[in-house]
Amino acid sequence: MGILVVGTVALDSVETPFGHVDRALGGSATHFTAAASFLTPVAIVGVVGEDFPHAELDFLRQRKVDLSGLETLPGKTFHWKGRYGFDLNSAETLATDLNVLTQFSPKIPKNLRESEFVFLANIHPALQIQVLEQIVRPKLVALDTMNFWIQGEPDLLRKVMARVNLVVINEGEARQFTGEASLLKAARQIQKLGPRIVIIKQGEYGALLFYEQEIFSAPGLPLESVKDPTGAGDSFAGGMMGYLSRVGQVDLKTLCQAIIVGSSMASYNVEDFSCHRLKTLTLPEIVSRINQFKKLSHFEEITL
Numbered sequence: 555m556g557i558l559v560v561g562t563v564a565l566d567s568v569e570t571p572f573g574h575v576d577r578a579l580g581g582s583a584t585h586f587t588a589a590a591s592f593l594t595p596v597a598i599v600g601v602v603g604e605d606f607p608h609a610e611l612d613f614l615r616q617r618k619v620d621l622s623g624l625e626t627l628p629g630k631t632f633h634w635k636g637r638y639g640f641d642l643n644s645a646e647t648l649a650t651d652l653n654v655l656t657q658f659s660p661k662i663p664k665n666l667r668e669s670e671f672v673f674l675a676n677i678h679p680a681l682q683i684q685v686l687e688q689i690v691r692p693k694l695v696a697l698d699t700m701n702f703w704i705q706g707e708p709d710l711l712r713k714v715m716a717r718v719n720l721v722v723i724n725e726g727e728a729r730q731f732t733g734e735a736s737l738l739k740a741a742r743q744i745q746k747l748g749p750r751i752v753i754i755k756q757g758e759y760g761a762l763l764f765y766e767q768e769i770f771s772a773p774g775l776p777l778e779s780v781k782d783p784t785g786a787g788d789s790f791a792g793g794m795m796g797y798l799s800r801v802g803q804v805d806l807k808t809l810c811q812a813i814i815v816g817s818s819m820a821s822y823n824v825e826d827f828s829c830h831r832l833k834t835l836t837l838p839e840i841v842s843r844i845n846q847f848k849k850l851s852h853f854e855e856i857t858l
């Protein structure tokens with residue numbers, strides 16, 4: 555049991571209308587793990603540079619996250635600089651400094667090659683392929699990506715997608731990747747490549763699940779205070795995959811529940827910068843938000 559995640563461990567400089575941080579802890583694998591580690595054992599494979607403040611990951615060590623696959627290479631840690639306006643749904647990337655990521659070649663430790671659940675978080679698709687080539691008989695492999703790689707490596711990305719079971723992608727990127735305006739058509743086009751399951755994230759408005767022919771929609775929970783949406787997608791994926799791994803099943807019922815767990819995690823993540831909110835989050839708080847989600851879209855049977 556448990557999840558193997560490969561993705562970026564980063565230093566992020568982020569500006570929103572509600573504040574800013576400079577070189578704060580970030581990265582797709584970090585945000586994913588901050589959420590998933592509430593639910594299931596997680597092992598990270600990734601790379602940082604010599605400038606990385608390792609003590610920042612102590613909260614993950616306390617949750618027994620396996621960091622033995624996190625390499626340190628000479629050079630600087632991956633750095634992302636982004637800005638959000640009042641519409642917090644899309645980030646403007648100001649800089650993507652790949653740094654040590656360009657020398658990285660993921661080596662999956664022997665004991666992790668048989669992980670049942672694998673998450674290829676947002677990272678270069680060539681690295682995602684290298685991971686696929688080292689894992690043995692996984693129950694579920696999921697993939698996330700973003701505009702940077704859709705633009706830079708579309709063919710390679712198509713190749714990796716064909717080899718995974720689940721793709722999670724945000725709505726703008728699904729349209730960019732497929733050239734389809736309709737999200738239904740975009741999801742069907744991605745399913746045709748291979749993955750049976752496609753999840754389209756819609757920022758503050760929720761998420762859509764396409765499972766074979768079925769569709770399920772999770773609402774977005776209206777929040778009073780959103781400070782920084784960075785990592786919302788990754789913490790959503792962490793909650794979702796964490797729940798699937800905890801239950802050990804991938805069927806429609808579990809997937810629908812998993813998407814609500816993911817939405818709850820993301821709704822907390824956006825309340826503060828970096829991973830601050832998920833550091834102090836508790837299981838009872840997660841349960842309480844899941845209940846708010848249930849109330850938000852529940853209605854009694856309608857007879858006409």
Ligand code: AMP
Pocket residue numbers: 562564565566579580581582585633634650676677678700702703783784785786787788789
């Ligand atoms: P999201 O969940 O989509 O908001 O992802 C935010 C995280 O993605 C940030 O913490 C960044 O460090 C990381 N990130 C930004 N650009 C890239 C990229 N091109 N590849 C991998 N990770 C990235």
